[in-house]
Structures are given as structure tokens and as C-alpha cells.
Amino acid sequence: MTAVDPSAGESTEVVPLRRNRDFLLLWTGNWLQFFGSRLSGACYPLLALDVSGGSARAAGLASMAAVVPYAxxxxxxxxxxxxxxxxRVMEICAVGRATVLAVVAAAxxxxxLGIPWLLALIAADVxxxxxxxxxxxxxxxxxxxxxxxxxxMAQNEARGRSAGLLGGPLGTVLFSWARWSPYLAGAVGAAVAAVNIRFIRADCRPPRAAQRRLVRRDLADGLVWVRRQPFLRVAIPLTAVAGGFLQVVSLALVVVLVKEQGHDESTVGLLLGISGCGxxxxxxxxxxxxxxxxxxALLCGGFAVWAxxxxGMYVVSSPVGLGVLFGAMNLIGAVFGVAAAVYQMTMTPxxxxxxxxxxxGLVTAAGSTAGALAFSSLIDRFDGPTAILLSAGGMALVALAALLVPAMRRARLVTDTPVAPAAEAADPTSV
Incomplete structure (x- = not known):
């Protein structure tokens, strides 16, 4: 069996991923790094509370410091x-993250460690x-x-999901044992990732790396290219809007379980654990x-099933039932993530x-941020189940919009052809 190398365009014998040395180095090293990130990231707000003497404002600032870099x-x-x-970029970043997390642990x-330094270190890490x-x-x-x-990409998605499923709970346990321990563990994971990346043999340099142009021109070229692709031009905003509704639901579930039903905070952990498995x-x-x-069908049908x-969450009240429904939503989200990544990577020069x-990533993050802001307004006027039901109606409109757009209906996932060699590559929705 042969495959086309995206960088060279030549047919070579396919090596199974489990025997692809470079992929294994990248995957295992970054799994440890992601796992360490989940350990430390889950504890940043707790650390801010501890350092500030219990200030909720400090915890909010810590969360903001982790979000602002995305924008x-x-x-x-x-x-x-x-x-x-x-x-080289990955290696430098891994070394940088190991240093930042080690500084947090030592401080x-x-x-x-004071709040200003903590916020700066969080922003640097993210x-x-x-x-x-x-x-x-x-x-x-x-x-x-x-x-x-x-x-x-499916293995990478599973790597991130498993790291999140295990890292968050374990991070809080380590934090309760020794405040510095999650950050030291994260530093070790990043250091191992840096070593693994150092031994990767593949040439990961982009084409035309020697060219030097204005940053704003390169940025404008990327924005123009996305705007000219019928599928991406519609799919990215729709996915961002859907992400906003998902954010509303995830926050509303916490309100439903803890505030309205009176369950212990550990019930939220149960829900997140079930959904993480999904x-x-x-x-x-x-x-x-x-x-x-x-x-x-994956996209339009997925939006519809989300709705x-x-x-269903409007009528289900048990924590386990809500966790199962949320887990099913996360299952769809993971499939979305893989399909979207493969489409974007194969069609992009x-x-x-x-x-x-x-x-x-920027548009999607903006959608989640807008969802969090919308939740504040919704929860002031409605209860948790009503906020979820309104989100279901919004998601149904997203599914309908996706179904009505021709570019969404004509899109095809191509996984056996090389990456588009030039910025003028044709969009498959025109086929």
C-alpha cells in the first residue's frame, strides 16, 4: 500500500503509526506535556485563592489570564x-513551559509568589x-x-481528552497534598516533551521559510484565503456559534446541580467525569x-443531535442522566474536532x-467567550433548565442554517490526497 507524502508528493511505503518513530516521539512527549498542563491549569484559580488569602477577584483574574492570550x-x-x-518552535515552547512551571513551583x-507574578506566569504558560x-x-x-x-488526528484528540479526563482531578488531589507539586509535575512533562521533539528527524520547516515579509501582509493573506473558501467561510462561524451554546449549557448544568438541586460540588465532578468518557x-x-x-451528515446531523x-436536558434531572447526555454531546464534539482538523489540514496550503x-481557533474561542457572557444574562432572567432549552433552540437554528448552505452540503472529507500545494488550491465544495 502506498500513500502520498504531503511535503514531497511522492509515493512511499506506509509505515503504521505505531511504528512511525517521529509520530511516537511527538505523541508521547506531548501527551505528558498536555497531562502536565491539565494538572497545573486546573489548579491556577485555586492557587490564586491561596496566594491572595481567599480573594474571589484574584481567582477570576487567574482565569482571565488563561483566556486573554487566545484572543x-x-x-x-x-x-x-x-x-x-x-x-524548533515546539522545542523552544516546551523548554519555555518547563521553565515557567518550574518557576511557579519554586515560588x-x-x-x-504574588498575584501579579502569578498572572504573568499563567499568561506566559498559556x-x-x-x-x-x-x-x-x-x-x-x-x-x-x-x-x-x-x-x-484521532489519536491526538484522544490524547487531549484522556489528559483532560485524568489531569484535572489528579491535579486538585496533588494541590491539596502540596501546593507546588502539580506545577513541578507539569514542568517535568514539558521537559520530556522537549527531549522527544529534539530527536524528531522529519523536516518540519514550512515552504518559503527564507522569505521575510511584513507580518500584517502574511496575516492578511491567511484571512483572505479563508474568506475565499466557501466551506470554511461558513463552517467556522457556525461552529463558533454552536460552541457558544455549548458553553451556556456547560455553565447552566453547574447551576442546575449545585444551586437549584442542592447537590454537593462533587456531583459536578461526577458529571464531568461521565462527559469526559464520552x-x-x-x-x-x-x-x-x-x-x-x-x-x-456529520456536521448538519451533529448540530441537530446536539439540539x-x-x-433532553430540560426534562432529565438526575446527575447521572445529565452526565450521560452531556457525554453524548462530548462524543459528537470529539468527532467534529477530528473531522474539522483533517478537512482544514488537507485543504490548506x-x-x-x-x-x-x-x-x-480565534473565531471558536470568541464563540465560547460570547456564550459565557450570554449565560450571565440568561441566568439572571431564567432558571438553569430554561437557559438550556433556549440553547437547544439556538442549536436547532444552527443545524438548519448548516443544512441550507450549499457549501456545507457539498463538502467532502479527503484523506488520501496531498495537502494543497499552493494558496490557489481548489475548494472541494465546488466538486
């Missing part, structure tokens, strides 16, 4: 990833993670043959779904991978 840094990071050696151990994530996503194209891209199952089965279900599951992924 500020994504587009410039995409330009950087499309200019520099992506393997906590010595009792010398910023390095954003750049590294974009670089890794683009590097997969040179490490994995195009025919195995779906399987690779997301992991979706990642593990994403390849099966993408092989058997056309992309339009039905949300409506190699030299624009960073910028296009950054645009999609």
Missing part, C-alpha cells in the same frame, strides 16, 4: 508558525501552549502520510465515523497551516 496571540502565532522551523515552595499547539498541528503533515492523517470514546471512534458518514440532547488554524 491576543493566536493570529500572530499563526504567522510565526508559518515562518519558522515548526520542530510556591518558597512562599514568594501563550507558549498556543504557539506549540499550532506548530504541532502543522508538523503532523510532514510526519504522517496523508492517508493516515485521520488516524493521527469525549474520549468519540476520539477513539472518530476514524470509524469519518469513514462511514459523509462530512455534511435534541440539549432539549502547507505554507498557510499555522495562520488558517489560528483563524479558526
Amino acid at each position: 491576543v496571540l493566536q493570529l500572530p502565532a499563526g504567522v510565526l508558525v508559518d515562518r519558522w522551523d515548526r520542530r 510556591v515552595l518558597l512562599g514568594s 501563550s507558549l501552549a498556543i504557539v506549540a499547539g499550532l506548530a504541532e498541528r502543522a508538523s503532523v503533515l510532514t510526519i504522517v502520510p496523508a492517508a493516515q492523517l485521520t488516524a493521527a 469525549g474520549l470514546l468519540g476520539a477513539l471512534t472518530a476514524r470509524w465515523w469519518t469513514r462511514r458518514v459523509p462530512l455534511p 435534541l440532547l440539549m432539549a 502547507h505554507e498557510m497551516q499555522g495562520r488558517v488554524a489560528a483563524v479558526a
